[in-house]
Amino acid sequence: MTVLVTGGAGYIGSHVARLLIERGSKVVVADDLSTGLEARVTAVEHVQLDLASADAVQQLRSIIKTHSIESVIHLAARKKVGESVALPEWYYQQNIGGLANLLEAMKAEGVDRLVFSSSAATYGMPDVAACREDMICQPINPYGETKLVGEWLARAAARAWGLRVVNLRYFNVAGAGWPDLADTAVANLIPIAFAALKAGKAPVVFGSDYPTADGSCVRDYVHVHDLADAHLSALDYLERDDRKFDTFNVGTGAGSSVFEVLAEIKRVTGIAFEEVVEPRRAGDPPSLCADVSRINEELGWHAKQGLAEIVESAWSAIN
Numbered sequence: 001m002t003v004l005v006t007g008g009a010g011y012i013g014s015h016v017a018r019l020l021i022e023r024g025s026k027v028v029v030a031d032d033l034s035t036g037l038e039a040r041v042t043a044v045e046h047v048q049l050d051l052a053s054a055d056a057v058q059q060l061r062s063i064i065k066t067h068s069i070e071s072v073i074h075l076a077a078r079k080k081v082g083e084s085v086a087l088p089e090w091y092y093q094q095n096i097g098g099l100a101n102l103l104e105a106m107k108a109e110g111v112d113r114l115v116f117s118s119s120a121a122t123y124g125m126p127d128v129a130a131c132r133e134d135m136i137c138q139p140i141n142p143y144g145e146t147k148l149v150g151e152w153l154a155r156a157a158a159r160a161w162g163l164r165v166v167n168l169r170y171f172n173v174a175g176a177g178w179p180d181l182a183d184t185a186v187a188n189l190i191p192i193a194f195a196a197l198k199a200g201k202a203p204v205v206f207g208s209d210y211p212t213a214d215g216s217c218v219r220d221y222v223h224v225h226d227l228a229d230a231h232l233s234a235l236d237y238l239e240r241d242d243r244k245f246d247t248f249n250v251g252t253g254a255g256s257s258v259f260e261v262l263a264e265i266k267r268v269t270g271i272a273f274e275e276v277v278e279p280r281r282a283g284d285p286p287s288l289c290a291d292v293s294r295i296n297e298e299l300g301w302h303a304k305q306g307l308a309e310i311v312e313s314a315w316s317a318i319n
């Protein structure tokens with residue numbers, strides 16, 4: 001089976017590509033290398049392509065034909081929340097325009113299997129202990145909106161021409177499956193804390209007065225290797241004709257607070273720092289955790305690694 005992995009030069013996509021190859025699949029990566037790294041795809045067939053560009057449909061059709069692509073894992077997207085607030089048109093053009101081009105090419109070439117990278121950002125500010133996939137989604141920024149609209153677009157294609165789709169709503173992805181595929185963007189708590197420590201500074205906690213057990217925000221951290229493995233389970237699920245659902249949370253089902261993550265970082269790094277507490281940031285939900293019963297039962301997928309493995313692998317990848 002040959003799988004097209006869009007965004008395969010990115011942090012998560014490169015893990016997905018490597019796991020697929022380990023499983024014996026052939027992989028072709030399409031990526032514009034805007035945030036992705038060429039070093040992550042040196043051993044993989046890859047094409048540099050902006051999926052949202054004017055000639056993307058033609059280029060994608062050519063890739064599908066040349067490589068006899070049978071299924072697509074679509075990770076290519078812009079993902080910076082603040083940037084999406086400042087540049088909403090561009091976010092819709094990139095994330096929705098790119099997906100629309102991809103679907104048009106898939107339809108034209110008769111490729112009907114898609115795994116789509118969605119996000120817990122579709123839930124917005126949920127007032128529940130664990131988000132269920134059947135909850136009403138109320139994203140609070142254009143980034144989260146593009147993920148929800150992407151799910152709708154894929155579902156509409158399923159109704160219109162029989163696309164088989166699985167939307168995976170990732171929670172907080174962290175860790176490294178292989179040291180050379182580490183997350184190099186300093187955008188999430190763990191890489192931000194490591195960058196602060198390497199600069200000799202103390203990590204910052206935004207808000208310690210949330211209605212959580214220790215007052216800091218709680219998130220569901222999922223190891224990137226486990227997440228990549230969920231894509232393989234999703235591809236297998238697409239082969240079944242009795243699929244009950246098209247959308248699945250990917251998390252551990254257990255939350256960790258910012259203070260708990262920082263305590264783990266102290267243990268793993270051996271650096272005894274005193275975190276700095278600052279006021280809350282706008283738009284941070286107090287708690288965002290996954291109900292994972294659907295993916296556990298339907299896809300047979302379970303996260304195998306926890307916070308310790310996440311922090312250990314992320315730290316050893318950059319040292």
Ligand SMILES: NC(=O)c1ccc[n+]([C@@H]2O[C@H](COP(=O)([O-])OP(=O)(O)OC[C@H]3O[C@@H](n4cnc5c(N)ncnc54)[C@H](O)[C@@H]3O)[C@@H](O)[C@H]2O)c1
Binds near residue numbers: 009031119171
């Ligand atoms: N990292 C997380 O915690 C997280 C959480 C939820 C969802 N996601 C989603 O997972 C996917 C992968 O995220 P990541 O963390 O690996 O980010 P990343 O920035 O490392 O990867 C995204 C990849 O897509 C490529 N890309 C972006 N726009 C493109 C375009 N128009 N055409 C072609 N290539 C393009 C980039 O060059 C990059 O290689 C994204 O869709 C993101 O929204 C990530």
